[in-house]
Amino acid sequence: MISKTETAIGMSRKWDAREAGREVAETAIKNLTRPPNFFLLFATIHYEKYGGFKEFLNGVWDVLPKGTPLVGGTVAGFMNNYGCFSRGASALAVSYPCMDVAVGVGKNTKRNPYRAAKQCAEMIQNSLKESTYKNKFLLNFISGPVMPSIPGVGQKKYIRSGFVSKFAMQALGLSQALVQKGLGREDEIFEKTVQQLPDYHMILGTSMDDYKGMKNYQFFNDKILTNAVVNLGVATDLNLDICTTHGMKATDLHFTITKLGAGNHAICKINNKPAVPELLQLLHWPEGFLTEETMSHTILYYPISLKRRGREVPIVMPAIMKDSIVVPCIIDDGEVSILTVSGKNLINAVKENLQFFDRIQPEFGLFSACMTILQTLGHKTNIIQEELLNYFKDKSFLLFYSAGEGTYSPMTDITYANMSFNTVVFGHDKKLSN
Amino acid sequence: MRDDPIAHVLDDLMRLDDIYACIVARRNMISVMPSSEGFKPEVNQIWDVIKRAMDDVFTVIGEYSGAGLSEMEFRLQDYEVLFYVFPDTENALVAIVPALANKGLLEVEIENARREILKIMNNPTQKPNSQKKDDEVYVTA
Numbered sequence: 001m002i003s004k005t006e007t008a009i010g011m012s013r014k015w016d017a018r019e020a021g022r023e024v025a026e027t028a029i030k031n032l033t034r035p036p037n038f039f040l041l042f043a044t045i046h047y048e049k050y051g052g053f054k055e056f057l058n059g060v061w062d063v064l065p066k067g068t069p070l071v072g073g074t075v076a077g078f079m080n081n082y083g084c085f086s087r088g089a090s091a092l093a094v095s096y097p098c099m100d101v102a103v104g105v106g107k108n109t110k111r112n113p114y115r116a117a118k119q120c121a122e123m124i125q126n127s128l129k130e131s132t133y134k135n136k137f138l139l140n141f142i143s144g145p146v147m148p149s150i151p152g153v154g155q156k157k158y159i160r161s162g163f164v165s166k167f168a169m170q171a172l173g174l175s176q177a178l179v180q181k182g183l184g185r186e187d188e189i190f191e192k193t194v195q196q197l198p199d200y201h202m203i204l205g206t207s208m209d210d211y212k213g214m215k216n217y218q219f220f221n222d223k224i225l226t227n228a229v230v231n232l233g234v235a236t237d238l239n240l241d242i243c244t245t246h247g248m249k250a251t252d253l254h255f256t257i258t259k260l261g262a263g264n265h266a267i268c269k270i271n272n273k274p275a276v277p278e279l280l281q282l283l284h285w286p287e288g289f290l291t292e293e294t295m296s297h298t299i300l301y302y303p304i305s306l307k308r309r310g311r312e313v314p315i316v317m318p319a320i321m322k323d324s325i326v327v328p329c330i331i332d333d334g335e336v337s338i339l340t341v342s343g344k345n346l347i348n349a350v351k352e353n354l355q356f357f358d359r360i361q362p363e364f365g366l367f368s369a370c371m372t373i374l375q376t377l378g379h380k381t382n383i384i385q386e387e388l389l390n391y392f393k394d395k396s397f398l399l400f401y402s403a404g405e406g407t408y409s410p411m412t413d414i415t416y417a418n419m420s421f422n423t424v425v426f427g428h429d430k431k432l433s434n
Numbered sequence: 435m436r437d438d439p440i441a442h443v444l445d446d447l448m449r450l451d452d453i454y455a456c457i458v459a460r461r462n463m464i465s466v467m468p469s470s471e472g473f474k475p476e477v478n479q480i481w482d483v484i485k486r487a488m489d490d491v492f493t494v495i496g497e498y499s500g501a502g503l504s505e506m507e508f509r510l511q512d513y514e515v516l517f518y519v520f521p522d523t524e525n526a527l528v529a530i531v532p533a534l535a536n537k538g539l540l541e542v543e544i545e546n547a548r549r550e551i552l553k554i555m556n557n558p559t560q561k562p563n564s565q566k567k568d569d570e571v572y573v574t575a
Contacts, residue, residue: 015449046450077539083546086539087450211536293534378541 004098005238005363005426006032007396009080010041010091017051020089021059028093035065036093038101038232040139040366041072041219042400043089045209053217053224056089061222069103071230073141073207073218076371079399081392084385086210086374092398094364096236102127104231105220109143109189110180116229117189121196124233131235136200137424139232139366140193143225144206144403145318145328147213148181157213158292158320180227183265186404187308187329187416189229194408200233201242202408203424204416205368205400211375213318213403238426239360242407245353246420247345248303248314253282253338257306260333267325270336274323282338290320300372303339303419307332314339316372316418318403328404329416341419343377350384353421354391362392362427367399370419374401395427441469443550448474450543452535454513455481458551460524461492477513477530484510488528491517496524509533516541518548520555527551 010028012020024041039060047056053074064070077086104123106116124138147157176182190204207216218225255278259269267275280287283302290299305314308331319326365388374381388397406416407423415422440458447456448468455473458466477484491506499519506517506526512533517526527548531540 013446015446077542084542085546086542211539297534374542375536375538378538379545381538381542382545 004096006034006095007364008032008093009082009396009398010093011080011082011088012090013085013088015046015050017047017053017056018059018062020047021056022062023059024089024091025060025063028091029063029065032093032095034095036068036095037099038094038103038234039064039068039070040092040232040398041070041089042075042078042091042398043072044077044085044087045074045215046087047089048215048217053219057219057222057224069101069232070221071103071139071141071219071232073143073230074209074216076208076211076401076403077374078401079367079381079385079388081389081396084379084381090398092364092366092396096238096363098133099234099236099238100128100131100133102233103220104233105225106189106229107225107227108180109227109229110146110176110182110185111227113185113188114192117192118196120229120231121193124231125197128233128235133235133237135236135238135240136197137234137236137240137426138193138197138200138202140190140202140204140229141218141231142184142186142189142204142206142229142404143218143227144184144186144208144216145213146181146215147319148175148179157295157318158290159322161322183326183328184404190406190408190416191414193231194414197233199410200408201240201410201424203242203366203368203422204404204406204408205422206402206404208371208401208403211371236426238363239429240424240426241357241360242409242422242424243353243356244407244415244417244420244422245349245356246314246341246417247347247349248305248339248341248419249345250305250337251340255279255282255336255338257331257333257336260331261324262326264330264332265327266321267327267331268323275325276320276323279325295320301341301376303341305337305339307334308416311414311416314417314419316370328418341376343380346373346377346419347383347387350387350421353423354387357391357423357425359430360425360427361430362395362425364395364427365392365397365423365425367397367424368402368405368422369399370405371401371403372419373421438466438469439554440466440551443547443554444468445470447529447543447547450540452531452540453529454532455530456544456547457528458525459488459492459528460526461489461496465525473530476532480511480513484513484515484530488515491515492524492526495519495526499524516544518544520548520552
């Protein structure tokens with residue numbers, strides 16, 4: 001079978017925003033003989049300081065054919081056929097005759113996630129309802145968490161003061177509603193999107209900065225947005241499937257959540273005791289071990305597996321407020337397992353993920369993965385890049401690192417997880433290709 | 435040194451907020467420094483003691499580089515010093531970062547710099563990627 005699919009990876013390592021925008025588009029477009037059906041664009045936060053994202057997108061549109069559907073945003077890092085990077089910009093451009101494409105946008109995701117999700121999904125639904133292609137895919141890309149700034153304290157992941165914590169817990173909802181700082185609420189948006197578009201295969205990803213959680217931006221055609229969800233919807237005759245894997249293993253450490261707070265976004269008590277001291281005891285960590293400085297080097301490597309609407313959800317614990325643990329999604333109370341993760345297990349999770357696609361002759365692939373994996377593996381993340389390159393060979397792939405990710409398919413339902421690899425592969429059935 | 439392609443790779447690293455200093459060095463000798471940007475002021479007060487500690491680490495690198503030693507690091511006060519060794523040599527790319535920086539993300543770019551410098555060392559006429567023109571860089575995927 002002669003492939004009619006043309007794909008290209010755009011890439012820039014330039015510092016100047018406009019030049020980088022131009023280069024990321026040029027390096028992709030020059031490898032296509034036809035205009036792309038869509039252009040997925042990811043960049044690290046650095047361009048904010050080197051010209052700004054408006055200029056970055058201006059650079060892209062200096063080159064990209066007018067009217068090309070474009071979505072994307074800022075990410076903690078990315079990986080593609082050329083390597084692994086925590087600075088720069090990359091794009092995936094695809095041109096294929098048997099493909100219909102739509103993009104959608106919804107605003108104010110932290111204030112009103114359901115409305116944003118509905119608005120965004122409806123744009124896809126309306127644009128693709130006439131499509132005759134039966135295989136449908138959606139990238140659901142959402143503004144990630146932004147640490148709220150507390151008066152007199154600033155933007156902190158760890159708050160020791162009981163008074164400030166009590167105020168912060170109560171203010172969390174208010175902060176989301178008024179200034180749209182706080183959790184990304186990507187779990188709620190993803191669920192609503194699935195409800196709206198149940199026959200799509202989906203990947204969930206979130207927009208981030210350089211792991212600090214201070215700001216993030218989304219791209220929608222020529223617009224720069226904050227607190228937005230952007231969707232890329234694809235209907236095609238290409239074979240496609242999705243898969244989520246993670247390398248986390250259960251330990252024999254368990255506890256029971258006995259009190260939740262902050263709209264079920266915070267664990268206040270475990271085993272009927274204040275959550276943080278009890279967790280420290282379970283992990284044999286000394287009192288005072290967790291601080292603003294040690295947070296990202298310690299507790300993020302001890303994910304927990306809990307329940308959300310009856311589904312197992314492995315998550316990390318990104319913020320501490322005195323005796324309470326803030327979690328990235330709405331959770332249920334009940335039994336929880338403490339998990340552990342190693343570099344080897346993370347790499348094995350990638351191998352396991354790719355094995356799922358053994359029957360597909362790939363044309364291109366897209367991945368969302370947890371930025372904590374990038375932070376954990378450091379430059380060893382190149383081992384993952386080698387695995388992906390070995391699978392895709394000369395076919396394009398793009399992985400972006402985010403903070404809250406997952407997949408959905410009509411067969412497997414929603415998988416929302418932290419510290420996970422989420423894949424969509426487009427291609428042909430190997431039997432038909434041979 | 436201004437036209438040294440390795441210095442331009444170091445310039446790129448220095449633009450990252452949490453890279454306070456970076457050099458290509460061996461024991462008792464700094465081979466290449468960034469050309470356009472100096473070290474960040476944070477390291478000035480501690481540079482002398484870091485330099486002495488670095489020289490001791492280079493003794494170990496010289497001893498074990500041939501055996502496959504590829505990275506070393508030490509923490510001194512509020513700083514971490516990362517050594518990315520060039521295989522089978524006594525030279526390393528050295529970066530000084532804040533002790534509690536998001537090291538994983540920095541490591542990715544330090545490794546990219548090591549790879550680029552290695553390419554330049556193996557092919558001295560090659561320009562670093564940041565200096566290349568657009569049509570020299572990428573291939574179809």
